[in-house]
Every structure is written in structure tokens, then in C-alpha cells.
Amino acid sequence: MSGVDAVGRAGGDTVAGALSEVRVVAFGGLxxxxxxxxxxxxxxxxxxxxxxxxxxxxxxVVTSKIISKAEGRIVAxxxxxxxxxxxxxxxxxxxxxxxxxxxxxENRQGIVQAAAGVDASNTPDxxxxxxxxxxxxxxxxxxxxxxxxxGVRLGVIVSxxxxxxxxxxQIDQAIGAAGVLVLDDLRGSRDSFGHELVVTQAAVxxxxxxxxxxxxxxxxxxxxALVRGFGHAVVESLETPARALSRTGPTDxxxxxxxxxxxxxxxxxxxxxxxxxxxxxxxxxxxxAGGTE
Amino acid sequence: MSGVDAVGRAGGDTVAGALSEVRVVAFGGLxxxxxxxxxxxxxxxxxxxxxxxxxxxxxxVVTSKIISKAEGRIVAxxxxxxxxxxxxxxxxxxxxxxxxxxxxxENRQGIVQAAAGVDASNTPDxxxxxxxxxxxxxxxxxxxxxxxxxGVRLGVIVSxxxxxxxxxxQIDQAIGAAGVLVLDDLRGSRDSFGHELVVTQAAVxxxxxxxxxxxxxxxxxxxxALVRGFGHAVVESLETPARALSRTGPTDxxxxxxxxxxxxxxxxxxxxxxxxxxxxxxxxxxxxAGGTE
Numbered sequence: 170m171s172g173v174d175a176v177g178r179a180g181g182d183t184v185a186g187a188l189s190e191v192r193v194v195a196f197g198g199l200x201x202x203x204x205x206x207x208x209x210x211x212x213x214x215x216x217x218x219x220x221x222x223x224x225x226x227x228x229x230v231v232t233s234k235i236i237s238k239a240e241g242r243i244v245a246x247x248x249x250x251x252x253x254x255x256x257x258x259x260x261x262x263x264x265x266x267x268x269x270x271x272x273x274x275e276n277r278q279g280i281v282q283a284a285a286g287v288d289a290s291n292t293p294d295x296x297x298x299x300x301x302x303x304x305x306x307x308x309x310x311x312x313x314x315x316x317x318x319x320g321v322r323l324g325v326i327v328s329x330x331x332x333x334x335x336x337x338x339q340i341d342q343a344i345g346a347a348g349v350l351v352l353d354d355l356r357g358s359r360d361s362f363g364h365e366l367v368v369t370q371a372a373v374x375x376x377x378x379x380x381x382x383x384x385x386x387x388x389x390x391x392x393x394a395l396v397r398g399f400g401h402a403v404v405e406s407l408e409t410p411a412r413a414l415s416r417t418g419p420t421d422x423x424x425x426x427x428x429x430x431x432x433x434x435x436x437x438x439x440x441x442x443x444x445x446x447x448x449x450x451x452x453x454x455x456x457x458a459g460g461t462e
Numbered sequence: 463m464s465g466v467d468a469v470g471r472a473g474g475d476t477v478a479g480a481l482s483e484v485r486v487v488a489f490g491g492l493x494x495x496x497x498x499x500x501x502x503x504x505x506x507x508x509x510x511x512x513x514x515x516x517x518x519x520x521x522x523v524v525t526s527k528i529i530s531k532a533e534g535r536i537v538a539x540x541x542x543x544x545x546x547x548x549x550x551x552x553x554x555x556x557x558x559x560x561x562x563x564x565x566x567x568e569n570r571q572g573i574v575q576a577a578a579g580v581d582a583s584n585t586p587d588x589x590x591x592x593x594x595x596x597x598x599x600x601x602x603x604x605x606x607x608x609x610x611x612x613g614v615r616l617g618v619i620v621s622x623x624x625x626x627x628x629x630x631x632q633i634d635q636a637i638g639a640a641g642v643l644v645l646d647d648l649r650g651s652r653d654s655f656g657h658e659l660v661v662t663q664a665a666v667x668x669x670x671x672x673x674x675x676x677x678x679x680x681x682x683x684x685x686x687a688l689v690r691g692f693g694h695a696v697v698e699s700l701e702t703p704a705r706a707l708s709r710t711g712p713t714d715x716x717x718x719x720x721x722x723x724x725x726x727x728x729x730x731x732x733x734x735x736x737x738x739x740x741x742x743x744x745x746x747x748x749x750x751a752g753g754t755e
Contacts, residue, residue, distance in 0.1 A: 188489055188512060189677040189684060195482040219481060262715045273715065281628035290662075330662070334627040334716040335574035337709045338645050338665030340672070342629070352631050369583075369623070372631030373676065379633070380673035383666065383692060384482040391482060399676060416630045422555045422566065423627040425720040434727025441728075442735025443742070450743020458751050 191398040195384035195391035196221055204241035209314030211239075212393055223315065226400020228324040228349050230381030231311065232392040234291060236301045236327060236345075246297040249289050256285035256299060262426025273332075273426065278304060279415045280344055282331050300329065304345025305410040312347040312407055324349025324403040327411070328378035334423060341382035343374035346411040350402045351375070373402055374411055484691040488677035488684035489514055497534035502607030504532075505686055516608065519693020521617040521642050523674030524604065525685040527584060529594045529620060529638075539590040542582050549578035549592060555719025566625075566719065571597060572708045573637055575624050593622065597638025598703040605640040605700055617642025617696040620704070621671035627716060634675035636667035639704040643695045644668070666695055667704055 196219035199211055212229065216222060223229070237243070246252045250270070257274040261281055264271050276285040278300055286300040301307045304327045312325040327345030332338075343351055351374025381394035417424070425433065489512035492504055505522065509515060516522070530536070539545045543563070550567040554574055557564050569578040571593055579593040594600045597620045605618040620638030625631075636644055644667025674687035710717070718726065 188487055189679070190485065190487045191673070191676050193484045193486065193673065197481075264715060330664075333665075335709050335714060336635070336665060336668065337707050338663040338668070340665050340668050370631040371623075371675065372626075372629060372633050375629065375631070375633050376672040376676050379669040380484070380486065380676060382664065383484050383669050383673060386482070414630050416628055421628060422557060422719045422721070423716050425723070426715045427718040427720075427723045428715070430718070430720045430723030431727035431730075434724035434729075435731035435734075436727075437724075438728035438731025438733075439735035439738075440731075442732035442737075443739035444735075445732075446736035446739025446741075447743035447746070448739075449736070450740035450745075451747045452743075453740075454744045454747030454751070458747070 189398075191380070191396060193380045193384050193394055193396050194219075194221060195381075195386075195394045197391055199235070199390075199392060202235045202238040204238065204243065206239045208236065208239050208311055209318060212311070213315060213318050215393070216395070221395055223319045223321050223323045223395070224397065225321045226323070226397075226403045227321070228326060228377055228396040228399055228403060229311075229315070230326045230328050230341075230378055230385070230394040230396060231308075232385060233286075233300055233304060233327050233329045233344060234288065234298060235392045236304070236307045236311075237288075237298045240301055240307065242299040242301060243292060243296050244299060245295060246287075246289075247295065249284075249287060249297050252287045252297045252299065253285045256287055260429075261424065262429055264426075264428075275417055276300065277302075278344060279412055279417060280329075280331075281415070281417065282329070286329060286344075301327065301345065304329075305347065305412055306345075308345035308347035308411070309407045316348075322348065322403055322405060324409075326351075326374060326377050326381070328381055330382075340375075341378040341385075343372075343378045343411040343414060346374050346409050347407040348403055348405075348409060349374065349377070349399075350404060350409055351411050351414055353402065372414055373399075374414055482691075484673070484689060486673045486677050486687055486689050487512075487514060488674075488679075488687045490684055492528070492683070492685060495528045495531040497531065497536065499532045501529065501532050501604055502611060505604070506608060506611050508686070509688070514688055516612045516614050516616045516688070517690065518614045519616070519690075519696045520614070521619060521670055521689040521692055521696060522604075522608070523619045523621050523634075523671055523678070523687040523689060524601075525678060526579075526593055526597060526620050526622045526637060527581065527591060528685045529597070529600045529604075530581075530591045533594055533600065535592040535594060536585060536589050537592060538588060539580075539582075540588065542577075542580060542590050545580045545590045545592065546578045549580055553722075554717065555722055557719075557721075568710055569593065570595075571637060572705055572710060573622075573624075574708070574710065575622070579622060579637075594620065594638065597622075598640065598705055599638075601638035601640035601704070602700045609641075615641065615696055615698060617702075619644075619667060619670050619674070621674055623675075633668075634671040634678075636665075636671045636704040636707060639667050639702050640700040641696055641698075641702060642667065642670070642692075643697060643702055644704050644707055646695065665707055666692075667707055 198215035491508035
């Protein structure tokens with residue numbers, strides 16, 4: 170840091186040529202995954218085949234879809250809507266549109282997302298794919314297996330494609346993690362003017378998932394990305410759940426869609442208002458009757 | 463594509479060794495930016511100094527903060543709350559907590575975010591930094607200037623740090639863009655089973671912003687990241703606004719916070735219920751009075 174100069178400029182100056190670099194690489198060579206397949210073997214072999222044997226501090230971003238397939242989370246579903254209902258813990262919002270119903274729900278994994286994460290793309294007709302039962306556990310198993318095979322400390326992010334409030338389009342986010350810190354807690358650190366950064370917690374797990382999606386794409390047959398250069402977030406412990414990125418409960422200011430909350434509030438208000446109004450109407454009529462006696 | 467084999471596996475197989483790679487590099491050498499500074503010069507010189515003269519198809523992810531500074535969007539603010547109010551078009555939700563009030567608002571830029579994007583960190587005491595007046599215009603100016611200087615087609619993303627509904631922590635997202643497509647519209651394309659992908663629009667502008675944040679960090683003095691390897695989204699036209707990533711209006715299912723909508727619905731319902739109840743109470747009393755005559 171260079172301190173504050175005469176015109177109030179401060180800090181921030183860095184040496185020309187200083188670099189901070191992350192490489193994000195998706196690779197081919199993975200077979201189509203089927204129930205029971207060993208992803209440690211499949212991903213490990215593909216990494217080696219691509220000349221990308223993992224190094225210390227690498228992070229693998231793995232599309233949840235291949236984990237679901239390996240874990241046999243493919244189910245017959247003549248009606249995808251039934252599968253969504255079965256995976257739903259709580260409906261946040263729904264809206265009818267010409268193509269059907271959009272349902273934003275909290276699912277069994279504790280994630281708020283459209284359609285509970287139930288996927289009918291990239292699966293055979295008549296089947297749908299559910300999310301992994303416990304994506305953090307899936308990430309731990311994969312990270313442990315790949316660490317053992319390659320003898321390096323690496324992290325695993327399990328990604329899924331999520332919509333967002335107030336933003337168009339979807340982005341990949343972290344729904345499972347092991348061995349990589351998903352929140353970079355900057356609270357208490359200071360900016361270049363010495364002010365404490367009070368509210369900043371960077372959701373780097375989500376940012377890693379998004380970076381992975383840039384190279385994986387949606388239909389490219391490359392469901393895993395290797396992120397090299399983010400080793401400062403890779404830790405020995407595999408207990409770094411992406412579940413910590415889900416915000417539900419009392420701190421959730423959007424636990425119910427606007428239309429749903431308006432309707433719920435209206436119903437409760439109407440009942441209370443009717444009761445109070447009825448009493449007032451009775452009293453007024455009686456006062457009026459009393460006044461005319 | 464390999465078609466569907468006897469056990470229902472389909473497509474997806476890729477040639478071992480096939481790679482898709484993106485490099486994300488933050489670099490030093492930028493001075494602390496002050497009002498009136500020419501960012502084309504500052505960023506261009508820093509790129510050259512870092513040995514990163516842009517190539518065709520590169521994307522630069524630029525933290526909005528340095529654009530705000532260059533554009534003189536630093537204002538005296540004894541009270542940050544007043545500045546937030548001034549930048550607010552519409553309050554979505556607010557909540558009182560021990561440290562003050564969190565206000566989620568739609569701001570003048572059409573973005574729904576906490577505190578309207580008004581920033582009191584990395585600024586001198588007694589000042590706050592507003593977002594660029596028109597981040598897409600800022601991106602266009604920067605992209606045009608850097609294209610002219612380096613003679614290559616490059617794209618610019620202006621990033622800011624946003625909180626999210628249902629997710630802990632913040633991620634960098636695109637609030638301005640020029641020369642890079644921010645939405646990758648996959649609707650109408652097909653998965654490896656031949657199913658049409660109906661709802662997928664990847665918000666790659668946001669994913670690029672997030673990838674940039676992985677290397678820029680929050681207080682590192684590296685406010686710009688170069689993304690190399692995503693040239694398929696870089697286009698000749700500079701009219702690729704990040705504004706298209708903001709969802710407000712009729713399709714916004716979360717235009718009002720849950721508590722606010724419950725209260726608003728309750729108020730309206732109470733008034734209606736009271737009126738109906740009052741009439742019913744009057745009628746009941748009169749019927750009762752009539753019956754006892």
C-alpha cells in the first residue's frame with residue numbers, strides 16, 4: 170500500500186506486471202454416465218487422457234447431472250410435474266404461463282430453484298433426473314477419491330443451473346462442495362482507505378461454478394471443468410458444504426413470491442377486517458336503534 | 463454425436479484430449495483513479511505493462527468502482543442513507559437489523575440490489591461512490607477506445623457486487639456490457655437425446671463478471687480482469703447492453719419483499735373485509751331488531 174497522497178488518492182497502486190491468474194479448462198473423454206458408474210475413475214481417466222493430471226490446489230467443477238446419473242437418480246416420470254411435487258419441501262412462488270406452470274420451490278436439498286432441480290433434458294424419453302440426494306456428500310466422496318488417486322489436495326464443486334430473482338437467464342452455482350471454501354469472508358478486513366469491510370462475503374463457490382460453466386457449456390459433452398490457480402481456497406478438510414450458500418428461514422426476505430404474499434396477507438386482513446367491521450356494524454345499528462327509541 | 467446405444471446411453475462422448483479453455487487474468491499497474499482520468503489510457507497502459515496486449519476476442523471485466531471514480535461519481539455524503547434514497551427508484555424490501563437498515567431497491571440503473579449500489583468502501587471519509595450513470599454507455603466508450611488503440615475486437619463487462627435472494631454472500635455480476643453477448647440463448651437447440659432445450663438462456667455476462675472476481679478480489683488493487691478464450695461471445699456491435707440482464711416489471715415474481723407484500727395485502731384485505739363486515743353487521747342487527755319487534 171502506498172498510503173494517502175496530497176490529493177487524497179490512496180492505496181491501490183500495484184506493481185506493473187503483477188498478475189493473478191486462473192485457468193478454467195473443460196475436457197472431453199468422459200463416457201456417457203450410467204447408474205453405478207465410478208466417477209472417480211471416469212473423471213480421473215479423462216483428466217489423465219486430456220493431459221490434465223490435477224495439481225495441488227486445483228478445483229474440479231462437476232455438473233450435478235453426471236453425479237445424479239452415477240447415483241441412479243434417474244426416475245421414470247410420465248409427468249415431470251409429479252416429480253417436481255415429490256422433490257418440493259415448500260412452494261415459494263408459482264406462475265401459470267402459456268407453456269405450463271413455473272414453480273419456484275425450496276427442494277429437499279435446501280435450495281430455492283425452479284422446478285426443484287428436476288431435469289428432463291439430456292435424459293431418455295419418459296425419464297427425469299433428480300438432483301443428487303446430498304450434493305455435499307457427493308462432492309466429498311469425489312474429492313476424497315480423486316485426492317487418493319492423484320495424491321494432491323484438490324477441491325470439488327458440484328454445480329447446477331439456477332435462475333435468479335431480478336435477473337434474466339440462468340447461471341451455474343454451487344450446490345455441493347468439498348475441500349474448497351465456498352464463502353470468502355472479508356468482513357473485518359480493511360479497504361485501501363482503512364475502512365472496515367463490514368458486509369462483504371464473496372460467494373466464491375458460486376463464482377467458481379459460474380466460471381466452470383463458461384467452458385463446459387450446456388450440451389457440449391464436457392460436464393467437468395478444472396480450475397487451476399485458486400488454491401488459496403482449497404483446504405485439507407472436506408467439510409466445506411455448499412449448503413452454507415443457501416439462505417432460507419428468518420433471514421430470507423423473499424421466502425414467498427409477491428403475488429402469493431399479497432394474497433396471503435389479503436386473506437388474513439380480510440378475515441380480521443370483516444370481524445372488526447361486523448362488530449362495528451352491529452354496534453352502529455344498535456346505537457342507531459337506541460337513539461331512535 | 464454417437465447416437466443412442468443399446469442401453470439407452472446417447473451422445474455426449476467426446477474425444478479424449480479435446481479442451482475448452484478460458485484464462486482469467488488480473489493485472490497490476492493501474493494508478494488510483496480520480497475524476498477525469500482516461501480509463502482507456504490507464505487500462506491500456508496497464509495491459510501493455512503486464513504483457514497482456516489484448517487479442518481478438520478478449521473480454522475485459524472492469525470493476526464499476528473505477529469507472530465511477532473516473533466519471534466523478536464520488537459525492538460528499540455525511541449520510542450514506544440519504545445518498546441511497548436519492549439513487550432509489552423503488553423500494554423492493556427493507557429490514558431493520560442491529561447495524562442499521564438493509565434496503566433492497568431498484569436503482570436508477572434498473573438494477574435490483576442492496577443500498578442502490580452506493581458504496582462507502584474504498585472512498586475517502588465523508589464521501590460515497592455512486593454507480594456509473596449509465597454502465598452500458600461506460601462499457602461502450604471503454605470498448606470503443608480500447609478497440610481503436612489495440613486494433614482488435616474485444617468486449618467489455620462492467621461488474622458490480624450483488625447480493626441475491628436465497629443465497630448467502632455476494633457475487634460479481636454484469637451491470638454494463640459492450641461488444642460481448644450477455645445472454646447465450648440456448649432455446650431451440652437440442653440436447654444429446656434430441657430434446658429441445660426450452661428454457662435455457664445462460665447469463666454469460668454475469669458468469670464472466672463472476673469469473674473476473676475470482677482473480678480481482680475486493681481490495682487487491684487489481685480492478686480489471688482479462689478473460690481470454692471466450693471470443694465466440696464477442697461481437698462487432700457494441701450494442702449488447704447488460705441492461706437486458708435486469709428483470710423488472712410484470713415478469714418479476716419478487717417485485718416486493720415478502721413482509722412488505724404481506725403487509726400491503728393485509729392492509730387492502732382489512733379495508734375490504736371491514737367494509738363487508740360492517741354491512742353484514744348492520745344487516746344482522748337490523749334483522750335482529752326487526753325480528754324482535
